[in-house]
Amino acid sequence: MQLGGYIQALARGLDVVEQCAGITRAQLVEMGARPDFAEKLLGLHAVYFGDTMFRSRQRKARRTGHDVFTLLDIERYCSKLKARKAWELRQLLAATPREKIPMVAKAKLKEWRPPRDPDPGVRVTRRAGRNHTLSITDSSLNISKLLAVLKTTDKDLLTAAHTVFRGGGGSGQKLQSNVIVRLDELDRIVDGDGEEIELQLTNGATMTGAEFVREKLADVGLITLVHPHHGPVNLYMASRFANTKQRLALSAEHPTCAWPGCNAPAEDSQIHHLTRFQDGGPTNMANLVPLCAYHNAVNDDDPEKPTGRGRLDRIDGRVHYLPPWAGPPIPIESPAHPPRSAPGPARASTDPPASGPPDPRTTPRGTPAPVSGAPPHNSGEPPDPPPSS
Template sequence: MSALQAYATHIASAMDILAEAHGMSERALIDLGLPDVEAHDLRALAAVYFGPTHFSRKQRHATTAARYHDLVTLKLIEKYVSRVRTKRDAWNLRIELCRLRGPASEIARRAKQRLRDLRPRRTPPREGVQLLRRPNGPWTMRITAPSAFLAELDAALNPARPLDSLRDLLRDTAAPSARTTTNVIIPLNALDRILDGDGEEVTLRLTNGATITGAKLVERTFTEHGLATLIHPVKGPVNLYRTSRYATEKQRRMAAAENPTCPWPPCNHPADKAQIHHLKAWKHGGLTNMDNLTVCCPYHNGVNQDDPNAPPLRGRLARVNGKVRWVR
């Protein structure tokens, strides 16, 4: 057997080598003639497939599947598995990769895909204003706000004198300037959804780089004129979005038809004498839309816990599986 054949046989007998290396010290492996890096890697792999673990069942599955791979491939698998945050997810990824029979490039492609799937979603930053006060030097203000708002603010500033123009805006003394016109791109299918009352679920792009929801577009376009009620050709008035806090007469009737009495158990206050209640409070951004409205007697409307994140007290009304229910 040539040296090259011996090497190929050596790396192909991965699990037998790891089983024998398990329990040996790194020093003992080096004394056998292994380079220190190889000794370190062998001990690490042996600990994965033969060492103690709380996931012994998953370890058995991985060990069985890994017998089809050589040492080089097992090292490649561990390269990607080491990037997983939790041990359970790491074992699941290890088993999945060990069960692949394709070339190393296929294993790497699958590993990268799974790592993207496991990556936690980045939460958007909270809107607000932060002020950095320096004892000796200029201060810095950082504004985090919807893109459409900041795009408009940026368009209103004079690039030649941004601070002065911002100061003029704050003092409401800015001279009329040429208004920057930007287009809102509204695909026809998105327009249908907005007219059907799903504007909050539609995101539109502007040619100034910003984005805006369909509901916000309706609000900003018509609220100055008090005309933000959309009329569906079949359903009639659908949504008022954020332009009006008060429900229409049709919405009142629909809410009463859904709940003839106050839905707070065991209240039996008639809907005809009840108030209209926002399930997600208006002050917390709730919309005057039918899926967010219900009838409620004056007493329970007053004691309803509007903040769902506050410690539970009297409870609140919420829509659960399409029905208005009292929850705590």
Template sequence: MNALEMFGALLKSPLELMKLARGLSAQELERVVPEKAAASLAALTKVYAEPVVFSRKQADCVKGIEENEHSLDTLEVIESLAQRVAGHSKKWQLRQGLCREKGTPSEIKELGLKLVKALRKPRTVPVGVSVRRYTDQTWSMRVNGPAALIAELYDPIKDADDPASALHQAVTGGEAVRTVLRPVVTIPLDAADKVIDGTGDETVLLCSDGVERTSTEVAKLALDEEWGFALIHPVEGPVDLVRSKRFANDKQRILAKVENPTCPWDNCHKPADECEVHHIIPWQLGGHTSSRNLTTCCAYHNGVNDDDPNAPPSRGRLERINGRIRRVYRAP
């Protein structure tokens, strides 16, 4: 093999060249190759032949280069396209996609331009709001929306000592906002004599929106006409007629929320307003649609509940024990 053939072979096998160039700077490579070629080889070596954070993606690219017999020219095309994409992850995504494809440098470039266009599309963030609830009755709220609108909401609260109050002030314009209480408020029978007009001993009341309010706080709030207070027997729970239908009626749903203002599964704080109505003894196993056999339960725990008490236990199941709904797990 003469020098020209050796030169051509190396251009067609860039991985061999990069193995030789590993650890050498562009200046060091200039001693044996022209300046422009040295800079290009040093850059490619750093990407494909030296340790990187995205090692799996790098290994996938190397495999694609070998299988598709990509030349040095092709890798230079791929790298020039990668520089048009922001972010290391997207750069490696582009490299992976192109290294896996067969084709000449011009064909790879044509394909790469389409991929660059797709990767440069702005990330779309779903518009909406989510709330994270903590056990100490401290909540956090995340709101997604157009940047300009969020910036307007953020500006008056970013330096505030109490951001929640500052946001409330900004949204309401400083005017008092009368809250209409729609969730069901649970009053245990043994505490009913304390809940009069917001005076006397304080009683902490659970509401089906997941918020704990004192009797004084509830007394100061306006109640929606369709909702109000409900009493729960501390042992028997809510009492209602047995229904012949599987689905609970509105009254039974309300009573279920009253009894369990949050999902009764261990350490689950999903408000009853966002829960499903769960049959403690499953309908398909003969359980009635009665208030005593119903409880609130979030969609996730409703799905993992061991409905059949005679089946091998997996995650445990909700049962009524001494009038209260609890998760019970029995070892096999």
């Protein structure tokens, strides 16, 4: 074949591809094609003439007049997408002038495949015989805070990092930066939408209005924003986690896990919010109680995921167990509260309950009595309902 004929054949694009029907890779190589080019030709035939659930787009894409090499360029872009989007892009590029294909393809890929936010973490890159790299990925706010510590430790940030990592310097500097608040954002904060506002800091970080308040007033606990004309705007809770003083005081009230019958030490327990933090429960003494990890998990405080194990609540200043069978609240033993002479409901009632927990006083001899009607620790199952009255 003369050079002109060869070039004309490649320029016919799909005409060449269509003639690959029923031909194997070995046959194409025998005809003189390089093995990798033979693979690519067969791949184009499978795309434009093979079976697919996107037949309508396939027919429209076959109207293209692009040459073989342009078709291969189109596949390079389409290979980065899943089938449905790949066919949408293939049909678009098949009708796009060759010189505009890179621009159109990159714009669509950017639209359909936004850059993935890297996962937070610490990564090490090791290079044989060369310097290694320690990289930290976190939110813009946290990275700005780490950088602020380094900058206040030493002008040379590498020296500062060595100093901080070895236990010197690094006093946990407060964030020092201007916060930019537009007037329209201020209006939204006044309307109670401050949680959705993203503020831009002059050090390159971003934070919500609530994060900024917590950063500046983290030791206060509860912060109310008050507008000079509109009055109180919003109330923020500074921390979800109990501080050291709160943990010590809670451990004094309940030296062990507060779930009835559990002896897990309070110092090994988690601090549980009686009213869930996500439901607005504050991190204060009245709303906290120590629970071991197991009973913190089975405590029935999530209306969307009931466990059937009952839950804890504080009534008249004392933690009580509320059984799942709607019996009377059962007070939890605590050195902070005087023991009762006999177990009974938290409040007197003249109407007997329709049903209640098993009475320990009627438990047959030799059978361990349940503690105040509560399920045993690590039973793995919710307690049996009381017998019908």
